[in-house]
Amino acid sequence: MYPQTKIKPEMEEFLAKLSEKVTVGLVGGSDHCKILEQMGGDYALEKYSYIFSENGVIAYKDGKLFHEMSIAKHMGEEKLQDFINFSLKYLSELRLPVKRGVFIEFRKGMLNVCPVGRSCTQAERLQFAELDGKEKIREKMVEAFEKKFADSGLQFSIGAD
Numbered sequence: 001m002y003p004q005t006k007i008k009p010e011m012e013e014f015l016a017k018l019s020e021k022v023t024v025g026l027v028g029g030s031d032h033c034k035i036l037e038q039m040g041g042d043y044a045l046e047k048y049s050y051i052f053s054e055n056g057v058i059a060y061k062d063g064k065l066f067h068e069m070s071i072a073k074h075m076g077e078e079k080l081q082d083f084i085n086f087s088l089k090y091l092s093e094l095r096l097p098v099k100r101g102v103f104i105e106f107r108k109g110m111l112n113v114c115p116v117g118r119s120c121t122q123a124e125r126l127q128f129a130e131l132d133g134k135e136k137i138r139e140k141m142v143e144a145f146e147k148k149f150a151d152s153g154l155q156f157s158i159g160a161d
Contacts, residue, residue: 005122007039016047025050029159031107032058057109069109079152086148087113090141097131098124112159115141 018024025048028035032053036044044051045063052059059067072080084104091103094115101119105112112118115137116128132138142156 005038012040019047023049025052027052027056029055029110029112032060054107054109071107071109071111075152075154083111083145083149083152083154087111087145090144091115094137096137097127100124113141 015024026035026039026044028038030038030053032051035051035053036042039048045060050059050061057067057069057071058065075083087104091113096116098116098120100117100121103114103117105114105118115132116124120128128137138158142158145154145156
């Protein structure tokens with residue numbers, strides 16, 4: 001599934017059949033609302049026993065919140081702003097075919113840093129993915145974050161293409 005696209009019918013059918021045999025939980029990097037949107041709406045709360053949003057720091061069982069963490073509380077405001085300021089400076093120096101909208105999305109358990117911007121179209125996302133495949137833009141960005149924040153206890157990863 002591409003970022004921010006709805007579930008395909010064949011995957012939905014597969015998960016429904018799987019749910020007849022085992023307990024199925026959804027895990028995603030997006031926030032709870034975006035996961036529900038991708039899964040076709042609030043009825044996903046009834047179809048899946050568990051939903052772990054934001055890579056598991058927000059957890060629902062049978063539609064009820066049972067676990068939540070906060071990166072802001074974990075890091076503290078000063079370290080959080082150091083990371084955000086470094087990220088914005090890094091992104092400002094990238095030259096890409098397009099840049100659109102929100103570049104750092106603050107979530108409960110993570111910061112989503114998106115070089116092309118979260119407001120770009122699907123076609124612009126695909127254009128960026130092709131360029132990133134050649135130039136390793138996100139890989140280089142993660143390396144810069146790991147170098148700058150080596151002693152921070154933060155983990156960095158590259159999300160969906």
